[in-house]
Amino acid sequence: MTPLRSIIACSILVLQPVAGHAASGDWASTDHVAIRLLAAQPAPGAPLQAAIEIVLDPGWKTYWRTPGDAGIPPRFDFSGSRNAGGASVAFPAPERSDDGFSVSNVYHDRVVLPVSFADSDPSKPVRLELTANLGICADVCVPIDLAATLDVAPGAPDDGAMAAITAAHAALPGPGRAGAFEVTTLRRVGGSDKAPEFEVEVATPDPAATALFVEMPPDWYPAPPEAETASAGPARYRIAVDRKTATTPLDGAVLRLTMTSAGEAATRAFRLGADGTATPLAE
Template identity: 35%
Template sequence: MSILQRLMPIAVLALAVLGAGPWPLAGAEASAAGDWAEGPHTKARLIAARWDGGAAAEIAIEIRLERGWKTYWRNPGDAGVPPRLDWSGSQNLKSTSAAWPVPVKLPDPYGQSIGYKGNVVVPVRLGAEEAGKPIKIRLDLEYGVCAEVCIPVNAKLSLDLAPGGQDGRFEALIADWKARTPAREAGASGLSVSAVQRLTGGKTGLMVTITGKGGLTAPDLLVEGPEAFYFSIPELVSKQADRASFKIMIDGADDAGALMGHSITLTLIDGKRAQEITWPLGKGM
């Protein structure tokens, strides 16, 4: 199934532009939260933890959805609208690193999508170009909200940070959602990848085997790769006490060998624990 075929079933009603035009005024003083950008079935804003003016700051994107509506993870699955984050309008901002909470698989008439229902908070770590100086955050956020139909949304979000200018009202909320993101340090979750192999029998795809320290209860797997290829949602094909294997089909390549030299991102999930791993696809696979 091609990327175009996956997007064709989505009935797009409108392009909702939230906070369109010039960036919303953030006010003369720094704040712990920006204004809500409201639209049909959703609203979004930026929130911040306390910042002492150091080289790094912690903020988050807060998205709220009406009952029955969903939004998408980085990889939307079989059909959906992936989020896009553009920070280029910001000042004194050197780097950003968004930590997406572990999503869920959401069945729909076109297969399975991957995302969130209700509310979601995406923690973001900022790097300042010059420590000790204010950071003016301007985020052009594109995301999709879906029920029976899908609406692509463009929200312009703003927030100004000043050293010592934020109270701590959102720190617990940001910390709670940060705890729902996959671990990135090797071994932190007890989950690991033991093998990545090509499928045999003329099929273009991969077989990924994961292991879990202390055993696996509800193993799952998500995959992301080069945009030129489409990776199916991984299918659980075998499970033992401490290991599970998943089949991933690939569209856009005649053979999995076309992926050699590329890397894929694997998100390993088992109940409340998760691990994100970047896996290089080498010749020995």
């Protein structure tokens, strides 16, 4: 059995049955990566839930929605689907990869991305058609295109798919635990409008084991966050941003911070004001 097929087999075996109706698609694969679609209707008349399952050969990685210094952001196109419009893909928190030249935000081995649809009639069959554009890397990076399909009849049983989708939703970053594990504040602390600097404060029991991931407008280029403290209590990070070629204004820009530690993940978005203040946004 090849390494990739071994990972695929394990991804199926670890799932525990739960009640519900769902379906699993066939694997679509190329060298070092495979994807498939999962879909579920948790209860009669409930909205359609779906997921994209990605498995990679050992030593290979693919990228988060915000790749970091280097990498290819994933693109997922469901426009060919029937009775499944308005697809929105969610992402669990990534890992940080530093190769000595660049710092990237990645996934290894296996990741399941939940997908929701704004427009789907639960009483009618669904056909999901996905075109995925991914970057995968080991020593070199390779752009790949894969297509996957899945037909879902109302009430089709597949407890394994239901379990995978449920686990994928549970793995998404939430608001965290108030006062114990959360992103608490974001503030601008210096720099020019073309090169502003921000400070982020987080609550975490283990600052040394905590990683912070930054998402900003696409024409802003943040450096990896630098930890300012490593003792117990609130941890602070400083983020320098290159806006020399940016057209997205500071006023009104939305910045998202995601933190991870010991298997936990929390996220919070902020909107910048004209005076440099940052207001938390309701999720």
